[in-house]
Amino acid sequence: MSTKKIIIYAVLALLGFVFIGNVISTACSSSAVKQFKKALEDGNLSEASKYIEQIDDSSDKERCALRLIRVYLELDNSKQAIYVYEVLTPYHEGRDNISYSFNVYERDACKLLRDYLVKHGDYETAWNYYPLKSLDENYIGNAPCLYDYMNDVVVAMCAAGRQDEASQFVRSKLSWFATYVDASSSQYASEYAAFQSNQVRERLEQLIDESYNY
Incomplete structure (x- = not known):
């Protein structure tokens, strides 16, 4: 052969x-x-x-x-x-x-997990199941992701009558926006102007204030 x-x-x-x-x-x-x-x-x-x-x-x-x-x-x-x-x-x-x-x-x-965890008050673990633009959590493009997370947590806290805690939560996260958005020299900084710390604070505080009327 x-x-x-x-x-x-x-x-x-x-x-x-x-x-x-x-x-x-x-x-x-x-x-x-x-x-x-x-x-x-x-x-x-x-x-x-x-x-x-x-x-x-x-x-x-x-x-x-x-x-x-x-x-x-x-x-x-x-x-x-x-x-x-x-x-x-x-x-x-x-x-x-x-x-x-x-x-x-x-x-x-991830949506199932984060929705459940936020609803049941495990906010820290819930963050692990929110999408990111980059695995570098300090990347400016993650600003909308962190904001969405904060918004969900604030809504959940307010629904439970914990407005004071919601305000404290917002304040604890604002330093990220101040550091990675406000002070950013990135060429993409202008794209995330809506996520400067003062604007994030104003929108979420308004959400908290409005929750008293529910």
Whole structure:
């Protein structure tokens, strides 16, 4: 047998092994999805978590993980919901990419987590699930992101009748805007003029004042 034929047969054999491996992997992943759904229906959430780890298809894994996050939050178990996102799906996109429409899992999971955490007063943890323009939290482009976070927290505090605490919260965050927006020499500074510290303070204080009328 010629060397050329040997190489051809070897390549075909390798492709065959790869195909068979993919078939087996797909079958195992499909089985894990079914077992996950069954465990979830039975209310066995710890078992459901284990099956997520066995799912190879990233789309299936993310869909199942999102379902489990929702269930845990409905049960007021934010710790386990965060565990699903951070540990069971560790290769998710970073905060600088979660706003993009094609990152559906990250976008939806982070919104679920931050909305729940803000509503239940865990404001510090909630910040970890807000989108950023850059992972450098001191980047001027993150000004709208921090403002959105502050706005949500202020609304939640005021809804709970904690206006004084909301005012203190605003004051505690203004130094960031003073440092990274007001004093910025960035070529993009003019684009973020609406987020200078005095304007941020005025808008949020107005929000607090208006909340007394609700």
